[in-house]
Amino acid sequence: MSGSEGFPQIPLFDLQLEPEDLEAVAQALRSGWLAPGPRTEAFERAFAEHLGCAHGVAVSSCTAALHLAYLAAGVGPGDEVIVPSITFAATAAAVVYAGGTPVFADIIGPEDPSLDPQDVADRITPRTKAVGVVHMAGYPAPVRELRALCDEHGLALIEDVAHAPDAAVDGRRLGTFGLAGAFSFFSNKVLSVGEGGLLATDDDRVAALARRLRDHALSSSAWERSQATEPAGYDVSELGFNYRWDEPRAALLLSRMGRLERDVARRRELSLAYRRALADVPGVVLPYTDDAVMRSSCYVMPIVLEDLDKQGPLRIALRERHGVQTSLLYPSVHEFTAYRERWPGISLPRSERWSRTEVTIPLFPHMTEEQQGRVVAAIRTELAALDGGA
Numbered sequence: 001m002s003g004s005e006g007f008p009q010i011p012l013f014d015l016q017l018e019p020e021d022l023e024a025v026a027q028a029l030r031s032g033w034l035a036p037g038p039r040t041e042a043f044e045r046a047f048a049e050h051l052g053c054a055h056g057v058a059v060s061s062c063t064a065a066l067h068l069a070y071l072a073a074g075v076g077p078g079d080e081v082i083v084p085s086i087t088f089a090a091t092a093a094a095v096v097y098a099g100g101t102p103v104f105a106d107i108i109g110p111e112d113p114s115l116d117p118q119d120v121a122d123r124i125t126p127r128t129k130a131v132g133v134v135h136m137a138g139y140p141a142p143v144r145e146l147r148a149l150c151d152e153h154g155l156a157l158i159e160d161v162a163h164a165p166d167a168a169v170d171g172r173r174l175g176t177f178g179l180a181g182a183f184s185f186f187s188n189k190v191l192s193v194g195e196g197g198l199l200a201t202d203d204d205r206v207a208a209l210a211r212r213l214r215d216h217a218l219s220s221s222a223w224e225r226s227q228a229t230e231p232a233g234y235d236v237s238e239l240g241f242n243y244r245w246d247e248p249r250a251a252l253l254l255s256r257m258g259r260l261e262r263d264v265a266r267r268r269e270l271s272l273a274y275r276r277a278l279a280d281v282p283g284v285v286l287p288y289t290d291d292a293v294m295r296s297s298c299y300v301m302p303i304v305l306e307d308l309d310k311q312g313p314l315r316i317a318l319r320e321r322h323g324v325q326t327s328l329l330y331p332s333v334h335e336f337t338a339y340r341e342r343w344p345g346i347s348l349p350r351s352e353r354w355s356r357t358e359v360t361i362p363l364f365p366h367m368t369e370e371q372q373g374r375v376v377a378a379i380r381t382e383l384a385a386l387d388g389g390a
């Protein structure tokens with residue numbers, strides 16, 4: 001790629017597939033069976049084993065997995081689910097799909113945009129049914145504290161692990177601390193294949209519910225009927241959904257999963273290198289710690305600006321003068337039109353400040369030192385220019 005001024009662009013994220021990935025997908029296509037079947041089952045087993053949990057249920061997206069997880073937690077009309085506002089909107093939307101009300105809690109602060117357990121505790125009411133925690137940017141949220149809080153109040157803990165495959169706390173993988181964990185395999189995630197998700201759980205009942213509801217609550221799947229020796233019918237036992245995926249993406253996931261740990265190791269190296277290179281830049285706060293990097297999947301690299309007026313100008317300058325693509329993770333969900341109109345008057349000062357000062361900078365496993373050096377130099381130059389009014 002080439003920028004308008006002739007320099008190569010540095011994308012926020014870049015996906016590199018290997019020949020073995022393409023061959024795995026071609027084999028799945030050549031098999032002539034595209035609906036969920038043996039490759040999907042093999043991936044579910046492999047991913048659950050990687051996590052160290054009993055069940056992996058493959059679904060069409062992380063959003064679908066979150067919806068099923070909240071339903072499994074018994075969330076319905078009149079129930080409240082405490083969620084962060086610094087997250088992708090799906091964390092809260094899935095609560096609404098289940099008929100529940102999202103109650104937004106604030107983050108810890110600029111050094112850790114995780115859900116603040118104290119603020120969660122303050123928002124628990126008799127109507128609270130569950131807490132939805134997000135492991136932002138791949139870094140573990142205080143999941144043990146939140147689990148203890150949920151246990152104390154009889155609430156379900158649901159983990160949105162969209163950013164954090166392969167991340168762990170004390171050797172225990174994220175996505176296994178609550179009733180269910182919801183993973184994403186969307187195009188720009190750590191383990192990306194286009195679209196896809198997975199619900200992880202140790203609970204047999206939750207797994208059975210997710211397996212049933214992902215396929216219209218049919219009493220047998222198309223694959224099972226194709227394998228039956230006698231003509232087979234099916235019943236529909238309750239209202240289900242089409243949250244299925246297909247075999248080619250299971251094949252791509254199985255192939256890519258073999259490189260997951262290596263990819264995450266590289267993301268950690270690059271994140272540590274960014275931390276060293278940006279540590280002394282005036283006006284920049286680096287969230288998290290070097291130790292936290294080693295527990296993280298390092299999905300993205302967030303930096304936070306001390307000043308409230310620099311986020312927009314910096315992002316424009318990086319893009320226009322250096323070809324560096326950036327993003328904002330995230331605008332606060334409670335400030336989006338759809339949420340503000342339905343649940344007005346919410347104030348979350350730390351989340352709102354994060355939304356106005358965070359800048360997500362490029363990070364992907366095959367990023368080169370040269371590219372990283374250019375991003376760092378561009379940030380230094382443009383922040384100095386903004387400070388000096390140059």
Ligand SMILES: *Cc1c(COP(=O)(O)O)cnc(C)c1O
Nearest residue numbers: 061062063088090162184185186
């Ligand atoms: C991407 C994302 C989702 C949604 O994942 P899909 O697979 O696209 O449905 C949910 N939560 C967070 C935090 C995400 O980043």
